Amino acid sequence: MDVKTALARLKEHGYKYTGKREKMVHIFARETRYLTARDVLAYMQEEYPRVSFDTIYRNLSLFERLGILESTELDGEKHYRFACAGAERHHHHLICTGCGKTIAIDLCPMDAVLGQPKGFTITGHKFEIYGYCDDCRGGDA
Known part of the structure; x- marks a missing residue:
């Protein structure tokens, strides 16, 4: 956007x-x-x-x-x-709980966890991983 x-x-x-x-x-x-x-x-x-x-x-x-x-x-x-530019490309986010900065991740954990379940059509989902960016951790990664 x-x-x-x-x-x-x-x-x-x-x-x-x-x-x-x-x-x-x-x-x-x-x-x-x-x-x-x-x-x-x-x-x-x-x-x-x-x-x-x-x-x-x-x-x-x-x-x-x-x-x-x-x-x-x-x-x-x-x-x-x-909203992410190119939101038509399926992706998820890493979100820093310290500063709110986000990093897009292009893989979808749902594929590994669930795949396409029988008898159910997934129309959408949201997957976010929370933690601290290097700046908020003090860069000691």
Whole structure:
């Protein structure tokens, strides 16, 4: 996902183009990690000091529904990031629980664990591995 594609997707689905939505898209475009609603609020308040949590949550939900963002849950809180470019290529993520940075892994553990089960058609799944990146571990890997 990139800024141009994200903003076009909003327009395609009939949503207004606003400065706040554009700012949110730019925040996710520059970050390579998952962000909480609180993180987004802090960035937004630099330019929009009176923006509400409700506005942030509403737009995060909209962006996720439109496929602009993807989410995961860490420590009981939803975290968001730009949907992966080339999401048509099946992949999963390693997620640093320290900083939220993600690394795509191109193999699918489901193939080794389950394969194609008899009498059931898998339509989707999500596989995430949590841990610490070298920066958060202090690089002593």
